[in-house]
Structures are given as C-alpha cells and as structure tokens.
Amino acid sequence: MKRKIVALLALVLTVCSWTGMASAEPLRKIDAQALKGKLDQSPKAVVVDVGGLLSCLDAKIPGAVCRPCDGKDTSSFPADLPKDSVIVFYTAGGAPDGECGVIRQTLAAGFREVYVLEGGLAAWRKAGYPAAAEKRIPRITAHAVPPSRVGEWQKAQKNPLIIDIRSPKAFAAGHLDGAVNYPLAGLHLQYADIPLDRSLLVVDEDGAQSFLAASYLARKGFVNIKRLRGGMADYQRRVP
Amino acid sequence: MKKYVFHVLILFFAVCLAMIPGETRGQSTGRACQSCHSDAAFTGGFAASVHANNACTSCHTGIDDIARHSFGQKKSDPVRCASCHREVARSFRTDAHAVKQNMTCTDCHQKIHTLAKSEKPAKISVQGKCVRCHDPEDYALMGHGRAVAAGNADSATCTDCHSLHGIAAAQGVAGKELALQKEVFTARCKSCHADPGVAKRNDLSTAIADTYDQTYHGKVLAVGEPERVAGCADCHTGHNTLASSDPKSALHPGRLSVSCKTCHTTMHERFVSFEAHPGAVKDKTYTALHIAEGFMILLLAGVFAFFWVHTALWWRRSYLDKCSRRKAGFIEDSLALECRDEKQIQRFTMTQRVMHVLLILSFFTLVGTGFPIKYSETAWAKVLVNIWGGPHMAGIFHRIAALVLCALFLYTLWLSIRFLFPNGQIKGWLGRLFGPDSLFPNLKDLQDIKGMFLWFFGRGPMPKFDRWTYWEKFDFLAVFWGMTAIGLSGFMLWFPGHFSYVVPGWVINIATIVHSEEAFLAAVFIFTVHFFNNHIVPNKFPLEPNVFTGRYRLDQMREERSLEYERMVAEGKLESLKREGPGLGAQLFASVFGLGSLVLGLVLLVLIFWAVLFY
Incomplete structure (x- = not known):
C-alpha cells in the first residue's frame, strides 16, 4: 500500500512540475x-x-x-x-x-x-507609431513626491492614504507601510471605496501609470492627490 | 415657441456664415459660436489669446451642419493642434510625456482658449509650467532653478537640458537608454559650461568641462560607453546643482563619500580626495599632478632625445656603409631564405621565443585597446574600439592582455633570479650580474655608447659586442621599469576603490598620468627605436627573424657579436650552439608574424602621431 501511495505521489509531483514548467x-x-x-x-x-x-x-x-x-x-x-x-x-x-x-x-x-x-x-x-484614445482622461497637475520625502508628506497631511495601483502580486511582494491596494485594472470599479476626504499618494510600478490613476481619481472628486515619483522601483532603489 | 426662435436664429447665423467673405470669417464664426458658447473663456478671453486670429472652426473642424451641431447631433472632430503646429507635434510624438504618460498639448497648455503669451521671461515661464507637476523643491528652488527665478538668463531652465517638446523617453537605469541619457545630458551641461562667454559672465571656469574630458570618466563616455562611467549628473545630481560649499550639495565634503559610493561601492573614505576635474582648481592635488606630469615629460623627453638622435645617426651611418658596399660590388641578399642544411647558431630558446610572441600579442592588444581611450577625442578612437567589439569588450581584452604581460614579467623575474642564483648558489652573483651573459648594464656598455657615437661620425670602428648590446639591455630593463609603473598604476585604475584603502584618492589621479604617459613612452619607443634597432636598420631591413626562428648565421654572429663569438670559441662552446637552419614553417611564421607586427606597429604609430599633432 505504502509503495502505491509513494508511486502516486511521485506521479502527481511529476505532473505538477511538468505543468509548472509548461506554464x-x-x-x-x-x-x-x-x-x-x-x-x-x-x-x-x-x-x-x-x-x-x-x-x-x-x-x-x-x-x-x-x-x-x-x-x-x-x-x-x-x-x-x-x-x-x-x-x-x-x-x-x-x-x-x-x-x-x-x-x-x-x-x-x-x-x-x-x-x-x-x-x-x-x-x-x-518607435513613432500613433496611439488612439477612445476616452482619454485629461491629466491634472499632480505633484510627484520624491521617494525620500514620502515620510515628510505623510506627516504633513491631515488624513493621508497611500493607494498602490500595482497588481496584487506586486503589492504582496512589497509595499509602503499603510498602503492599500487598488489595482489600476479595477480602479474604475473600486474607486468608490476610497474615502473622498483623504489626501492620496498614488503609487505604481515605475511612475508611468500613477499620473493616469491620479487624473482619473481627480475626475471622480478627489482633490488632494500626489504621486510617488518613479514608483516603487525608484523608491526601492533610493530608500534603503 | 422659444425653441423655434432659437433654431431660426442659429439658421440665420449659418446662412450669414456662408455669405461672408473669408477674411472676416473667423471673427464672425466666433461670434456665431459665442451665441451658444458664451463663457468668458470663449468670448473676451479668446479675443486676447494667442489664437485670437483663428476662427473657432480652425480648430474645431468637421461642423458641416450647424443645425445638427446645435442640437448636439454632430460633434466637432477632435482638435488637432498638429494641423498648424506640425513640427512641434512631430517632435512631441516621441516625447517622454506622450510616450509614457499619454499627455497631449492641453495637459500643459491648459485653458487653451485664453492662452496668452507670458509677460515673464521665457525661462521663468517654462519653469513655472513644469513645476506644476514636478515638485518645485526638487526642480526649482535651488541651483539652476533658483538662478533662473532670480533672473539669470544664462542659467539653465528645464527645457535647456530636457528640450521642449522632444524630451527623450529614456528613463532607463541600464543599457542603451541609460547610455543615451548620460551622453545627452553631459553634452548639454558642457554646451554651457564650456562656453567662455557663459563662464565669464558667471565667474566660472571652462576648465571644468575640459578637465572632465581628460578623465577616465570623460574618455570612456567619449568612445561610446557612457552607461559605465559617471556623467556630470551622476556626481552633481540632475537637479539642484549646488556649490560644494553648500551643505545640501552632493559634493559637500560631508556628503561626498556617499555620492562617490553610489558607484565606487568598495571605496575607503579617503577615496574622496580623488580629483574628478584634475587641474581645474589650483589646490594641493594640482601641485602633485603637475609634479608627476613634469617628471613624466622629462622622462619621455630624455629617453626620446637620446634614442631618436642615436637612431637617426645610426641610420645615416648604416645607409652610407650600405651604399659604399653596393658601389664596391657587394650584393646583399637579406631577403633570401635561410637554408636548412646550413648550420646556424642558437640565440634564443623555444621558451624565450614563445615569451616574445606572447609579449607582442599582449602589447598590441594593450595599445589597440588603451590608446583609443587615451585619445578618445580622435576620429579613429571609436573605430578602433569597435573593432574589439565596443568599449566594454575592449576593456576586457585590455585587462586580459595586462594579466598576460604581468605573468610574463613575473616569469622573467623568476628567470633572472635563477640566472643570478643558479641552484640556490649565491657565490659569484655579482660576477654573473655584470658578466657578459647578463642583461644588466656594466662599464663596457658606457664604452660602447661612446664607441657607437664615434662610429656614427666616422671617427672609429663600430664597437665589438658580446651577447647583449647596450640598447638591448635598455629594452629589457625598460620593461622592468615600465611594468612596475604601468602595471601598478593600471591595477590602481582597475580597482580604485580597493586601492583607496592603501593610498588616498589623489594618488589615483597620479596613477592616471603615469599609466597614460608610460603607455605613450612604451608604444612610441617600441614602434620607433626598437623597430629601427632590430629591423629597420639598413643591414637588417625589413626584418631580423632570429627572435622568431631562434637562430642566426655564424657570419652574422661574427659580425654583430664578435666578442661573444670569440668567447664561445675560447671556451670551446661554439659547437654546442650549432643547430640546423630554421625550417620553412619557422621562416614563414617569422616573415608573416614579424612583418605583420612591424606593419601594425607602424600603423598604430601613425595614429598616435595623428592624435598628438592634430587633437
């Protein structure tokens, strides 16, 4: 019986590793x-x-x-x-x-x-090829907070909230203290959960997406929005 | 009823619009539009804006049915600023703001209907626009930004470095994007800081830019590998460049080690005394650098003055002798192949010949990879570096060749010790050191120098030589001195951080001078004096192959090294030195490799003189 269990386990493990390799x-x-x-x-x-x-x-x-x-x-x-x-x-x-x-x-x-x-x-x-916009979000003027001054920004705000718009996987791998995860892909469905009276700092991967998210949130009535300059990538590089 | 009146009015305006002449059409269309679009921005504000001479329909195209438009059934086409601002639009298409942030014209040029020319100077106005998103504390309150705000027209505003609508979408932290950024920004810094007018007006020195070009950082950047060295912004930071006396400056003594450690992670604190702009400021390092440079110049001048005169006189004398022999009916056949069945004298062992070939290969590699860095500003530097596969690969080849040369040096040192103390025998070492088989100079060499100069001027016979001539001894000992100087300085430049545990940073500046000047001395000496003494001298031209074949003819020995010949005969050792003549393969190798090296050396010599004379 033991042998059969071991053989079955080996088979399962082989299949799993094969599937893992395939994916x-x-x-x-x-x-x-x-x-x-x-x-x-x-x-x-x-x-x-x-x-x-x-x-x-x-x-x-x-x-x-x-x-x-x-x-x-x-x-x-x-x-x-x-x-x-x-x-x-x-x-x-x-x-x-x-x-x-x-x-x-x-x-x-x-x-x-x-x-x-x-x-x-x-x-x-x-490469010089054009892009199309079905419903472009006009950009707001949202200052970028340098990584070294995130703490300063938090202290200066009455009610700060860090919005991390990266994927749940990236968020789980590491994020700023107190940050909450609202992935950009679903922000249009979840933004209503964010309290309107908070000062927001939008954090993305590399600074390329936070401007869009901040501009979108501004259209939804949020008024005090800033972005993390260079995103988490820059933060991790500069802040030990 | 009101609704109908409104529609009739719209129709009336549309008919009028069709009837009025083109010249005044814009204004009239504007009035027609303003009947509905009556906000202040579209009425009074627009008339005072920079676009006031345009009609609403100049931008809001596609309204071909005003009635449908007024009912909201037909919207205007999307506004295309590019239809007028073609060049700006073309440039902006690949701008970082467009590529990375999908920004359009109106994101910066907000309130487009009331857009008016700023009353402030353009530099201040631009800065004002940029800091709406880019934090002013980072970009505008210190350094260049503060000077711009204070009215300094020379100081750089955002667009002076980043350009206006063509900001490169390069924000890489590695690879080609990083390289592009460093190259572009360093060039932009230099465009002002190398300008004598800007320097004079702002009490700056253009030496800051010139001296950067002379450093390893500047040279490697120039040959095309900027991502591996520090550009201006790496030390001075990209924004808020401040005087080193300012505690907030990255170059303030209190913060300098942190700045240097960004790249030189292994460095000791004393590394900070390295001068990144050597000679730009007259301080202690400046004096030390000048002393080092002065010493190297004297060394070069002394060596070349003696040996070039020696070479020129020797060539003249040999030429005259050769002509006399021709006139006397002697036919010289220096290009003829040696015969294998003709016994020859062994001069070099197989090990010595292999060592010489390795020496040649490593030496050419070092010159071919190092001189493009030394003369990075020349037209040929990049070409030569690219032959090696780019600056990075050239650097790897340079280091491998250096290690080969070091190994040869150490092996030669070991052979020299074994020569002086055979089987550990100390007794008689002084005799061996100054003996006829030694490469160490002795009194006879001084007599030979005097004798050669007398012979050059026809006042005596050519001196008789033993196994080694004084110029061969100089070649050998020069390698000892050269390897110590160039090797040690080379390792310092290779591992500057580690060496800062032993020596202060400014010694690395000295090492740069020593390495560079010693390389020049070695290369030019080999390609002129060594080549002439051994190959180009008329009685050997075009090649003396014995260093490759290992043996030479008995009559050559009798003529060139008569003292050694007599000594061998007297000691009864001549027979033991006799060997078969070199085989065809050895002769072919000697001809191809030897002549190839000779030609390559002369080509490199031309490139070096080209750099010295024209750059």
Whole structure:
C-alpha cells in the first residue's frame, strides 16, 4: 500500500512540475517594428490591451481590443477568432507576463501565434507609431513626491492614504507601510471605496501609470492627490 | 415657441456664415459660436489669446451642419493642434510625456482658449509650467532653478537640458537608454559650461568641462560607453546643482563619500580626495599632478632625445656603409631564405621565443585597446574600439592582455633570479650580474655608447659586442621599469576603490598620468627605436627573424657579436650552439608574424602621431 501511495505521489509531483514548467515557458516577444509589419501584412493580426479598461481607453494601439488580464471579460474572445490568428498582447508600460489570465486562456484555446509586445504601448509610441484614445482622461497637475520625502508628506497631511495601483502580486511582494491596494485594472470599479476626504499618494510600478490613476481619481472628486515619483522601483532603489 | 426662435436664429447665423467673405470669417464664426458658447473663456478671453486670429472652426473642424451641431447631433472632430503646429507635434510624438504618460498639448497648455503669451521671461515661464507637476523643491528652488527665478538668463531652465517638446523617453537605469541619457545630458551641461562667454559672465571656469574630458570618466563616455562611467549628473545630481560649499550639495565634503559610493561601492573614505576635474582648481592635488606630469615629460623627453638622435645617426651611418658596399660590388641578399642544411647558431630558446610572441600579442592588444581611450577625442578612437567589439569588450581584452604581460614579467623575474642564483648558489652573483651573459648594464656598455657615437661620425670602428648590446639591455630593463609603473598604476585604475584603502584618492589621479604617459613612452619607443634597432636598420631591413626562428648565421654572429663569438670559441662552446637552419614553417611564421607586427606597429604609430599633432 505504502509503495502505491509513494508511486502516486511521485506521479502527481511529476505532473505538477511538468505543468509548472509548461506554464513557465517564456512567451514569444515581438518588437514594435515587427508588430507594425504584421498589422500591415496580415488581416488576421489582433492586438489586445490587457492593462485594464482605464488604461486601454486612455490610449491604445489603433484597432486594439481591451481585454483586462483578470479574465472577468464576458465577450467571446478569443473563441470567435480563427485559430491561425496572430494575437499580440501588451500593456501600456510593457509586455504582460505569462500569468495574465487572458493570455493563458488564449494559449489553452490552441492559438499558436501568440506574442507579447516588448516595451508595450510605450515602445510602440517611442518607435513613432500613433496611439488612439477612445476616452482619454485629461491629466491634472499632480505633484510627484520624491521617494525620500514620502515620510515628510505623510506627516504633513491631515488624513493621508497611500493607494498602490500595482497588481496584487506586486503589492504582496512589497509595499509602503499603510498602503492599500487598488489595482489600476479595477480602479474604475473600486474607486468608490476610497474615502473622498483623504489626501492620496498614488503609487505604481515605475511612475508611468500613477499620473493616469491620479487624473482619473481627480475626475471622480478627489482633490488632494500626489504621486510617488518613479514608483516603487525608484523608491526601492533610493530608500534603503 | 422659444425653441423655434432659437433654431431660426442659429439658421440665420449659418446662412450669414456662408455669405461672408473669408477674411472676416473667423471673427464672425466666433461670434456665431459665442451665441451658444458664451463663457468668458470663449468670448473676451479668446479675443486676447494667442489664437485670437483663428476662427473657432480652425480648430474645431468637421461642423458641416450647424443645425445638427446645435442640437448636439454632430460633434466637432477632435482638435488637432498638429494641423498648424506640425513640427512641434512631430517632435512631441516621441516625447517622454506622450510616450509614457499619454499627455497631449492641453495637459500643459491648459485653458487653451485664453492662452496668452507670458509677460515673464521665457525661462521663468517654462519653469513655472513644469513645476506644476514636478515638485518645485526638487526642480526649482535651488541651483539652476533658483538662478533662473532670480533672473539669470544664462542659467539653465528645464527645457535647456530636457528640450521642449522632444524630451527623450529614456528613463532607463541600464543599457542603451541609460547610455543615451548620460551622453545627452553631459553634452548639454558642457554646451554651457564650456562656453567662455557663459563662464565669464558667471565667474566660472571652462576648465571644468575640459578637465572632465581628460578623465577616465570623460574618455570612456567619449568612445561610446557612457552607461559605465559617471556623467556630470551622476556626481552633481540632475537637479539642484549646488556649490560644494553648500551643505545640501552632493559634493559637500560631508556628503561626498556617499555620492562617490553610489558607484565606487568598495571605496575607503579617503577615496574622496580623488580629483574628478584634475587641474581645474589650483589646490594641493594640482601641485602633485603637475609634479608627476613634469617628471613624466622629462622622462619621455630624455629617453626620446637620446634614442631618436642615436637612431637617426645610426641610420645615416648604416645607409652610407650600405651604399659604399653596393658601389664596391657587394650584393646583399637579406631577403633570401635561410637554408636548412646550413648550420646556424642558437640565440634564443623555444621558451624565450614563445615569451616574445606572447609579449607582442599582449602589447598590441594593450595599445589597440588603451590608446583609443587615451585619445578618445580622435576620429579613429571609436573605430578602433569597435573593432574589439565596443568599449566594454575592449576593456576586457585590455585587462586580459595586462594579466598576460604581468605573468610574463613575473616569469622573467623568476628567470633572472635563477640566472643570478643558479641552484640556490649565491657565490659569484655579482660576477654573473655584470658578466657578459647578463642583461644588466656594466662599464663596457658606457664604452660602447661612446664607441657607437664615434662610429656614427666616422671617427672609429663600430664597437665589438658580446651577447647583449647596450640598447638591448635598455629594452629589457625598460620593461622592468615600465611594468612596475604601468602595471601598478593600471591595477590602481582597475580597482580604485580597493586601492583607496592603501593610498588616498589623489594618488589615483597620479596613477592616471603615469599609466597614460608610460603607455605613450612604451608604444612610441617600441614602434620607433626598437623597430629601427632590430629591423629597420639598413643591414637588417625589413626584418631580423632570429627572435622568431631562434637562430642566426655564424657570419652574422661574427659580425654583430664578435666578442661573444670569440668567447664561445675560447671556451670551446661554439659547437654546442650549432643547430640546423630554421625550417620553412619557422621562416614563414617569422616573415608573416614579424612583418605583420612591424606593419601594425607602424600603423598604430601613425595614429598616435595623428592624435598628438592634430587633437
């Protein structure tokens, strides 16, 4: 009996490690120039912004569809696409990782020509290609607080609240003391939970997304909003 | 009823709009629009704005049916500032604000309908706009920003460094983006700080920019690897550049070690006495640097003065001799191959020949990778560095070659000790040191120098030499001195942080001078004097192959080293030195490798003189 249990455990472990390895397989990357080439040549090329609705409506690659990573989307994507479609995923700031639900779903559905865009929308724009805005959020004038002065800012505010807009995984890996996690991808659904009378410091990964979040929150009635300059990446570099 | 009157009125305005001449159309359209869009911004404010000469429809295009527009059924097309501001729009397309933050014109140029030209000076006005988002404490209250606010027209405002609508979207902390940032910003700092007019008006010195270019930081940046060295902003910080006397400055004595440690993580506190702009300020280090430089110049001048004169005179004398021999009917066949069956005399062992080949390879690698840094401002520096695969790879090759040379040096040292104390025998070491087989100079060498100069002027015969001539001994001992100086200084530059535990930082400045000047001395000496003495001298031209083949003809020995020949005969050792002539392979290697090295050396010599004369 013991032997059977051991054999079964070994089998389970092997399958698990195999599945783990399979999911850890790196996604194929494509750069902005190559993507432009594919879009010009192939009518079956589909570009998907998985960075969340706010970010996608604010700016996207022309023709891209907005499908957030969390997979809560109810559309038939990607089932309605031919299996030989070229599908390229991106976010505003870079290439999404393999844990993105929509990408896993697409791979599981048997699509083979699946890529992620290196550098995301920023790289696309940097290469000189235009972006489209379905519902752009006008930017407010929100000062950026340098990493070294976060404590100073907290002391100076009557009722400070740090809003961390990174993914739950990144938030769990490390965040500022007292920060609460409102991922940008779902901010439009959750912003009402944030008390209107708080002074906000919006924290993102590298300073590229906090401006959008701050501007969105300002449109929703928040008045005292600042951003962390350079995001958590800069904070971790500069504050030991 | 009111609604109908309103619609008739709109229709009336639309008909009028179609009938009025183009010149006044803008203003009239404006009035038509203002009948609905009646906010102050669209009425009085717009008339005073910078866009006042435009009609509403100049920007708000696509309203081809005013009735539908007035009912909200037809919106105007999105405003495209680019339709007029083409160049700005083209530049802004890849601007950091557009690329990373999806900002558009109106995010900065807010209240566009009342936008008026600022009454403040442009630099102050720009700064005012930037600090609406970028914290003024960081960007505007100190350093350049404060000077701008105080009215200094020379001081840099935000756009002087970052440009206006074409801010590079490079915020990398590594790789190409970081390189681009450092290169661009350092060049922008220099564009003002190297300007004599700006320097004079602001009581600054352009030496700050010039001296940076002369440092390892400046040179490596110039040859194309800025991401690995400090640009201006790395030490002075990007914003709020302050005088070092200001406690808030990154260069204040109290904070300097923290600033240096950002890159030089292994350094000791005394590293901070390293002068990043050597010679820009006349302090203690300045004096020490000048003494070191003076010593190196004297050394170079002395060595070259003696050996170039020696070489020129030798060449003249050899040339005259050769001409006389030709006229007398002697035919010289120095280019002919040696015959294998002809017995020759062994001069160098296989180990010595391999050591010489390794020496050549490592020496050329060091010159080929080091001189592009020494003369980083030349047109050829980047080309040469790229042959090695870029500055980083060139640096790796330089260090590998240095280690090979160090190993050769240490091995030679070991051989020298074994020569002086064979089998641990101390007795008689002095005799061996000054004996005929030693490479150490003795009294005979002084007599030979005198004899050679007499021979140059036809006042005596050419001196008779033993196993080593005085110029060969100089070559050998110069390597000892050179390796100590260039090797030690090289290791200091390789590991400046670690060496700061042994010596203060300013010694690393001295090491830079020693390394650079000693490299010049070694390279130019080898490519001129050593090449001439051994290969280009008319009776050996174009190549003396014995250092590669290991052996030479008996008649050569009798002619060139007659004392050694006589000594070998007297001691009965000549027969033991006889070997077969070199094989075809050895001769081919000697010709190809030897002549190749000779040509390469001369090409490098041209590049060095090009740099010295024209840069």
